[in-house]
Amino acid sequence: MSEEIKSFTISVYTENNIGLLNRISAIFQRRHINIESLTTSQSEIENVNRFVIVVNITESQAIKVVKQIEKQVEALRAYYHTDEETIYTESCMFKIKSDLLFEEPQIQNIIKDSNARIVTVNKKFFVLEKSGRRHEIELLRRELNVFGIMQFVRSGRIAVTKEEMKISEMLSAFNNQL
Incomplete structure (x- = not known):
């Protein structure tokens, strides 16, 4: 039985570096995944940006994409959520x-x-x-x-999760190192 394709919101917390958008979009391109929407902005933590990427894929694809994104040096953390888990x-x-x-x-x-x-x-x-x-x-x-x-x-989608994300503490620690 094949996995269901659904809409996922992928959040990527990053340093703001030139060329990162190209490297992130290349991850989707190599996997032949179309990006439905993409926005980027300052996150809740100073000096950390957040990409919000909407894609229609399977959950196993979402897991692989998030792991691949996190391998990028400037990507601090990446998460995926279903529409039901977000307010957008x-x-x-x-x-x-x-x-x-x-x-x-x-x-x-x-x-x-x-x-x-x-x-x-x-x-x-x-x-x-x-x-x-x-x-x-x-x-x-x-x-x-x-x-x-x-x-x-x-615009592209903007979204927050319904559940608390522990990213804030981790990013605060990162920000204090800068």
Whole structure:
């Protein structure tokens, strides 16, 4: 019986070094694993960054990828979690012609119903921002697509685990060594 492919969020705590993104993405490329989403930012520990990578793979593949990532010198620790073990969201922005905001009452209803918010309005365009799960963002994109979207951008997933991660103590110790 083959293992089930599911969505995993892989968190990688790293030093912030040039070229690390290439080495991490090469690990996925060599294994023919497509990265669905990737974000990187400062972590809860000063001088330590966190990659959040979303992939659709089996658990045994996730284990192997995490071990391979941890072999990178700058990778301090790597973890994998299922969607059920994390709290996650994405953000997006839509740029749409301003005329539509005033001439199409349905657009105002779509904005209200989706809990999107208007970030800016000028004579030529307005910008909407929406945070939520990918399916919510995709629904809003389909609804707005009917009216014409000038620009659209979506972030990668950001996530925290439901359970406490012991990484904080380990990273604090690392940070004190710097």
